[in-house]
Amino acid sequence: xxRTRENPEVHAGSMADIAFLLLIFFLVTTTIQTDVGLxxxxxxxxxxxxxxxxxxxxxxISLNKNDELFVxxxxxxxxxxxxxxxxxLDNGGAIENQLLCxxxxxxxxxxxSDNPQKAIISLSSDRDASYGxxxxxxxxxxxxxxxxxxxxxxxxFGQDFTAxxxxxxxxxxxxxxxxALKVNIERIREMFPLNITxxxxxxxxxxxx
Amino acid sequence: MAKxxxxxxxxxxxxxxxxxxxxxxxxxxxxMTVTTMKDxxxxxxxxxxxxxxxxxxxKKDRVIYIYVGKPTQEYQKVFGTEPKIQLNDKFANVDEVGxxxxxxxxxxxxxxxxxxxxxxxxxxxxxMGLITDIKLQLRKVNALKVNYTTYEGDAFNNLQ
Numbered sequence: 474x475x476r477t478r479e480n481p482e483v484h485a486g487s488m489a490d491i492a493f494l495l496l497i498f499f500l501v502t503t504t505i506q507t508d509v510g511l512x513x514x515x516x517x518x519x520x521x522x523x524x525x526x527x528x529x530x531x532x533x534i535s536l537n538k539n540d541e542l543f544v545x546x547x548x549x550x551x552x553x554x555x556x557x558x559x560x561x562l563d564n565g566g567a568i569e570n571q572l573l574c575x576x577x578x579x580x581x582x583x584x585x586s587d588n589p590q591k592a593i594i595s596l597s598s599d600r601d602a603s604y605g606x607x608x609x610x611x612x613x614x615x616x617x618x619x620x621x622x623x624x625x626x627x628x629x630f631g632q633d634f635t636a637x638x639x640x641x642x643x644x645x646x647x648x649x650x651x652x653a654l655k656v657n658i659e660r661i662r663e664m665f666p667l668n669i670t671x672x673x674x675x676x677x678x679x680x681x682x
Numbered sequence: 683m684a685k686x687x688x689x690x691x692x693x694x695x696x697x698x699x700x701x702x703x704x705x706x707x708x709x710x711x712x713x714m715t716v717t718t719m720k721d722x723x724x725x726x727x728x729x730x731x732x733x734x735x736x737x738x739x740x741k742k743d744r745v746i747y748i749y750v751g752k753p754t755q756e757y758q759k760v761f762g763t764e765p766k767i768q769l770n771d772k773f774a775n776v777d778e779v780g781x782x783x784x785x786x787x788x789x790x791x792x793x794x795x796x797x798x799x800x801x802x803x804x805x806x807x808x809x810m811g812l813i814t815d816i817k818l819q820l821r822k823v824n825a826l827k828v829n830y831t832t833y834e835g836d837a838f839n840n841l842q
Contacts, residue, residue, distance in 0.1 A: 482695045496708045508745075508801065509736040510831035515821050536810070600811030604750075604804045607813070608731040608830055615735035671817075 511611055516670065529584055530591045532561045536610065538601035551609060558617035561585060562592050562665065576625060576664065589621070593668045614669055621665045626657075634661050726751035726768050731806035732835035739829050744798055746786045746825075748779065750812060751805030765808040767816065776812070779819040787825070799827045 534554070535543045542549050544557055565577025567587035574588035586592035594614060598607055619635060626634035640646055641654045728751050739745060749768040753761040757773075766773045769782045787795050800820055804813060820828065 480695055482698065493704070493708070496711050508739040508829075508831050509834050510739055510801065510829040511733055511735065512737050512799075512827070512829050515817055515826045515828060517821070517824070517826060598810040598814070600809060600814065602810040603806065604808045604810060604813060605731040605806030607810055608733055608806070608832060611830065612733040612735050612832075615733075619735060671814075 511608065511615060513611070513669070526593060527587070527591075529566070530586045530593055532558065532586070532592070532594045534594060534596045534610065534614075536598040536602040536606060538599040540603055540606040542606075542610065551606075551613065554610065554613040555617045555620070558594065558614055559620060561594075562589050562617065563621055564592075565589075567591075576628070578624075589665045590663075593670055596669055596671050598671075611669070618665055618667055622661050625664050626661050629661075630657055634658070637661075723771065724749065724754070724768070725757055725771075725773060726753055726766060727805050727807075728803055729805055729807070730803060730831055730833050733830075733832040734834070734836060736832055736834050739799070739801060739831065743790070744794055745829075746783060746798055746800050747803060748782075748800060748816065749803045750808050750816070752807070765805065765812055767812070776815040776819060779816055780823045783820065783823045783825045797827075798825065799829050800825050801829045801831045803831045 533543075533545055537543065542551055542554065544554065549557060560579060563577050563579035564585040565574035565579050565581055565588055566583045566585050567573055568583070572587050572591070577588065579585075596610065596614075622634040626632060626637060630637070637654055637658055641651060641658060646654070726749050728749060750765055751768075752758075752763055752765055753773070761773060767776065767779065768774065769778065774782065783800065787798060790798065802813070802816065817828070820826070
């Protein structure tokens with residue numbers, strides 16, 4: 474009956490260590506779900522687009538109630554939207570010096586946008602269009618901008634624009650590095666500013682052209 | 683070996699409870715980290731659309747949420763099947779959005795009031811008319827930063 478006689482106490486000294494080990498394991502592996510989404514800025518209410526816009530600098534995109542996509546009054550598949558937007562933004566049709574876009578690789582068609590700063594994408598949607606399609610269109614346009622921005626960032630700084638942004642927002646990046654990055658990021662953003670407007674612009678530009 | 687054989691015979695030694703606080707704290711910390719505070723229960727269907735060009739919506743204290751979608755099954759008898767807006771815990775009309783934003787903004791600390799983002803959590807089957815009305819309201823109260831909250835994924839899944 475050796476077993477009943479010998480009942481050694483459970484050694485509990487290392488229990489705390491095990492507990493902390495587990496705690497740290499869970500701390501590291503669990504991620505709290507964060508929301509993701511597309512950030513946009515609405516136009517301010519008191520300045521309703523009093524800029525003069527030339528018709529050639531506007532790319533009109535509209536969604537009808539059956540979720541069909543129209544670009545400049547022609548039906549377009551949503552797969553082709555990105556390519557169309559890139560062609561429009563990157564056109565660089567201006568020949569005058571101050572508007573000349575020396576980094577644009579587009580067709581330089583004088584009937585399309587002068588340069589990316591001037592180019593405006595006007596997005597309008599029918600009241601019955603579905604939100605899913607609208608987000609998809611916004612997403613495609615964002616993709617077009619990202620492609621162009623990445624291209625320029627690669628050319629100027631040898632890395633993707635998205636990588637630069639990620640590095641800028643990362644917590645571990647040092648302050649000095651951040652200030653340097655910020656200048657570069659702003660430069661790229663200025664080259665291809667995100668000009669997506671909704672509906673209100675139409676009246677103004679028609680008057681202009 | 684005399685040390686080991688000098689045990690009392692027969693009675694069970696008590697299991698040490700010295701580590702119990704550790705275990706409890708561990709559990710506590712675990713639940714503290716994984717719990718997200720649920721501030722309002724959803725009254726509307728909320729299948730968000732997919733998008734790939736997404737940015738993270740960080741700093742939850744700077745976000746005001748607006749939910750839009752069809753009322754869920756149990757509310758459909760009362761509110762119908764047309765998409766509705768949900769603010770906090772109740773259904774609301776479009777013209778209440780402005781005052782809601784102002785009220786929420788007033789609740790936030792002074793230094794955050796200018797940097798608030800409005801997250802639009804909209805069901806992908808909702809119609810754009812309602813969204814346009816909401817955006818008009820947001821512009822009226824100068825809440826210009828919006829985030830169309832989505833799931834991360836291929837946008838082509840939105841079609842079905």
